[in-house]
Amino acid sequence: MWRKFNPKIKVNFTGIYALYLDHKLIYIGYSTSVPSRLKKHEISYDLAKYKKIDDHNQAKALEEKLIRRLTPSFNKDFIRPDVETKAFSCQLELDVWKAIKIKHAIKDKSVADIVNEALREQLKRWVEIGNQAS
Numbered sequence: 001m002w003r004k005f006n007p008k009i010k011v012n013f014t015g016i017y018a019l020y021l022d023h024k025l026i027y028i029g030y031s032t033s034v035p036s037r038l039k040k041h042e043i044s045y046d047l048a049k050y051k052k053i054d055d056h057n058q059a060k061a062l063e064e065k066l067i068r069r070l071t072p073s074f075n076k077d078f079i080r081p082d083v084e085t086k087a088f089s090c091q092l093e094l095d096v097w098k099a100i101k102i103k104h105a106i107k108d109k110s111v112a113d114i115v116n117e118a119l120r121e122q123l124k125r126w127v128e129i130g131n132q133a134s
Contacts, residue, residue, distance in 0.1 A: 005048035009035040015052045016063045019045035019074075027074040030063040032056070043074055 005017070012033035019027040019041070026045065031037035034050050053059040067075045103114050 002049045002051050005035075005038055005050050007035075007039060012036055013052050014054060014056060014059055015050050016059055016066070017048055017050040018066075018072075019043055020047040020049070021045050023047075025070060025072050027072050028063055028066050028070065030059050 002018070012035055014032045015034045016028065016030050017034055017038060018025055019029070021044065027043050029037065029041075034052075038048050038050070051062075053062065064077075067077065100111055100114050100118075103109070
């Protein structure tokens, strides 16, 4: 059960917490001392909720699951990179994007690594052309 955080809580406990700003979820976290962590948090918030979870592994697993599902704006871990690659794919020709995805599937490399590799190869060609012209 989620509970609204009261700053007067003195006893520390393990659990997960959710931070809200203007009624919008902005961060999900895990701590072995939730009250202390919330009192010292670097993210500004106007509401915090918490859930006590005694088992460390369960708490970490639930934190990850909630971050993946709810994608709070201040959490970067566990969020699938597809969000960034979809925006990137809109700027590429469709056939180029398909070729990158195929190479990604075959070579088990990240899309970012494949794109960086292709850009490095292209830069080498431009440098060669520049050297030949001078």
